[in-house]
Amino acid sequence: MSAASLSDIAWVAVDWGTTHLRALAMDAQGRDLAALASRQGMGALGRDEYEPVLRALLAPWLGERVLHVIACGMVGSRQGWIEAPYQPVPCPARPVRLVRAPVKHPGLRVDIVPGLRQDEPADVMRGEETQIAGFLAGNPDFDGLICLPGSHSKWARVRDNQVLSFQTSMTGELFAALSRHTVLRHSIAETGFALAAFRPGLRAMLRQPETLSLNLFSLRAQHLLGQTDPAAARARLSGLLIGGELAAMRSLLQAHPVAIIGAAHLSELYRIGLAELAVAASCHDAAEMTRAGLHAIHQTLETNG
Amino acid sequence: MSAASLSDIAWVAVDWGTTHLRALAMDAQGRDLAALASRQGMGALGRDEYEPVLRALLAPWLGERVLHVIACGMVGSRQGWIEAPYQPVPCPARPVRLVRAPVKHPGLRVDIVPGLRQDEPADVMRGEETQIAGFLAGNPDFDGLICLPGSHSKWARVRDNQVLSFQTSMTGELFAALSRHTVLRHSIAETGFALAAFRPGLRAMLRQPETLSLNLFSLRAQHLLGQTDPAAARARLSGLLIGGELAAMRSLLQAHPVAIIGAAHLSELYRIGLAELAVAASCHDAAEMTRAGLHAIHQTLETNG
Numbered sequence A, B: 001m002s003a004a005s006l007s008d009i010a011w012v013a014v015d016w017g018t019t020h021l022r023a024l025a026m027d028a029q030g031r032d033l034a035a036l037a038s039r040q041g042m043g044a045l046g047r048d049e050y051e052p053v054l055r056a057l058l059a060p061w062l063g064e065r066v067l068h069v070i071a072c073g074m075v076g077s078r079q080g081w082i083e084a085p086y087q088p089v090p091c092p093a094r095p096v097r098l099v100r101a102p103v104k105h106p107g108l109r110v111d112i113v114p115g116l117r118q119d120e121p122a123d124v125m126r127g128e129e130t131q132i133a134g135f136l137a138g139n140p141d142f143d144g145l146i147c148l149p150g151s152h153s154k155w156a157r158v159r160d161n162q163v164l165s166f167q168t169s170m171t172g173e174l175f176a177a178l179s180r181h182t183v184l185r186h187s188i189a190e191t192g193f194a195l196a197a198f199r200p201g202l203r204a205m206l207r208q209p210e211t212l213s214l215n216l217f218s219l220r221a222q223h224l225l226g227q228t229d230p231a232a233a234r235a236r237l238s239g240l241l242i243g244g245e246l247a248a249m250r251s252l253l254q255a256h257p258v259a260i261i262g263a264a265h266l267s268e269l270y271r272i273g274l275a276e277l278a279v280a281a282s283c284h285d286a287a288e289m290t291r292a293g294l295h296a297i298h299q300t301l302e303t304n305g
Helices: A047-061 A128-138 A171-181 A195-207 A209-224 A230-253 A264-276 A286-304 B047-061 B128-138 B171-181 B195-207 B209-224 B230-253 B264-276 B286-304
Strands: A011-016 A021-026 A032-038 A067-072 A108-112 A116-118 A123-125 A144-148 A153-159 A162-169 A258-262 A281-285 B011-016 B021-026 B032-038 B067-072 B108-112 B116-119 B122-125 B144-148 B153-159 B162-169 B258-262 B281-285
Touching: A011 A047, A011 A286, A021 A047, A021 A286, A032 A047, A047 A067, A047 A108, A067 A286, A116 A162, A123 A162, A123 B209, A128 A144, A128 A153, A128 A258, A128 A286, A144 A230, A153 A230, A162 A230, A162 B209, A171 A230, A171 B171, A171 B209, A195 A209, A195 A230, A195 A264, A209 A230, A209 B122, A209 B162, A209 B171, A209 B209, A209 B230, A230 A264, A230 B209, A258 A264, A258 A286, A264 A281, A281 A286, B011 B047, B011 B286, B021 B047, B021 B286, B032 B047, B047 B067, B047 B108, B067 B286, B116 B162, B122 B162, B128 B144, B128 B153, B128 B258, B128 B286, B144 B230, B153 B230, B162 B230, B171 B230, B195 B209, B195 B230, B195 B264, B209 B230, B230 B264, B258 B264, B258 B286, B264 B281, B281 B286
Parallel strands: A011 A067, A067 A108, A144 A258, A258 A281, B011 B067, B067 B108, B144 B258, B258 B281
Antiparallel strands: A011 A021, A021 A032, A116 A123, A144 A153, A153 A162, B011 B021, B021 B032, B116 B122, B144 B153, B153 B162
16 A cells, blocks of 8 residues: 555454454445455464554554444454443444443554343343444444344344344354254265255245254265255255244244345345245345444544544 | 183174273173273274274183174274175164174184164164164064154164164254354353253244244354353253254154154153153163164074074
8 A cells, every 4th residue: 555545544344253364445425445354363373462463464554644444243252352341222323332442552443343232031232233233324224134144143133223132043153053063963064066966955944943853864864865956955054054043033923124235145045935935035245244343433533523 | 701601702792882882791691790890982083993993802702612793883884894785774673684894813703783874864874773773672562653862863764673774863953053164152151051041942943844943043143142051051052953963853753653762861852842742752771772673683693694
């Protein structure tokens, strides 16, 4: 980056999760000028490592002025740089107060976005609230459900720019644990996806959501009896787990429109699943919603001083 | 064992599973005279290792005569000593034909009990059929469901001394994978059991069996929000998974009496769960049913020559 454009950097948007660290240099108008990323996620860092890791990543953007960073994600967890305590729902998706991280060297100011908590039923989120804030910045009148599929899929009920309540399904992590750490590992391909096998799994669980643990062993038995192959089993497992998640959300789904925020492939699987329930859903890119959310939060800070 | 009692050994009953090898010296009347065991289960052995491992274990019992061994369990799987092909259900729990294992050295004759298969819905069992045969030997008129809880819990519908059909729930392996290989590992104690937390988990799943993946993440959230402790979370996870299994079996449970064959602690949890559904169940020791099953199979062989 040239010295000229360095002066255009108004602040830096950072998404710092368990396994990734991504930074965008933003100009005063909310456009991103440049991107930097590393794999130094919160899961691998001790408390004293955050500042040096961030300084090393952002070195090309550090200059005379203090660089202002707004960061969301697991960086604000109890095991992260500094705990940014959860805000209780219902509350605005876009927080008013951020938590200042302790920085030893001058030239850097880091504010961390708090997560959300719900006491009954117990639930927490950290990172997804920023994606929700980004979506709502562009869709302030949305009254419905936001689905954020992933390791821990979130379903947030939003209205009037507020998160009213939310629920988490351990779908992605269940998929990983089952396909890597159970007998199913012998019957499930490591990659590939046969969409033709996804739908029957999905439908089986929408029809009889109580049969998950039976359907799981069937994947193994079908393989032993030569009725399926590992690529089909991988897609069927995905269908079973996403179908189970949608079955759990069914009563809410029938009453509200749905927006999906996630990676393209996974969002499409959820869209297919929702279509089985005659629920139409719009799809939105997760990285883009994070950027929009951090921008909206930055604007609120500017407004509040 | 003295030379005198060595001559009393009529045959040897062997239970050879994935992680264990257990042998009982049996007399002609079906009483066990002595026991030997090792941890050399099928999961750790190559095809050529079965015979030397068995000879080493049974060395104290080897004499002038050929020692006849009847073995059940994963030793007869495709990855075992020799494949004893599954018998299709419906069929008698007590098989007529066993599969002779290839033995290089004289002095040993080894017959392996085949497992059971079901084509629709796909399912397999190997080892549990012998426990079922043992139970039916003592309860020939039983017309109901046999529950064999474990890593892969089996539910067999039996009548007229036949296994009509069966289903497998991956309950025990789900418990292990979730508590060791997901984020729940931070919130679940490695040992201990709080029965007071088991029942609410059980009831939650009997009431809303479609909510498993939501309830799983709640365990993590409850811990983060200080609402529970790891020992209670361990018992609640057990309750959720056993409750989910019982919910899946519910329609069958309401029509049939139930016999549970398993380890004492686990059987008791299933008995408690069944009592919630107003289903009474008798409990039977798994090792004892295996012994009785191998004895019944041996008797059938004797009769058939």
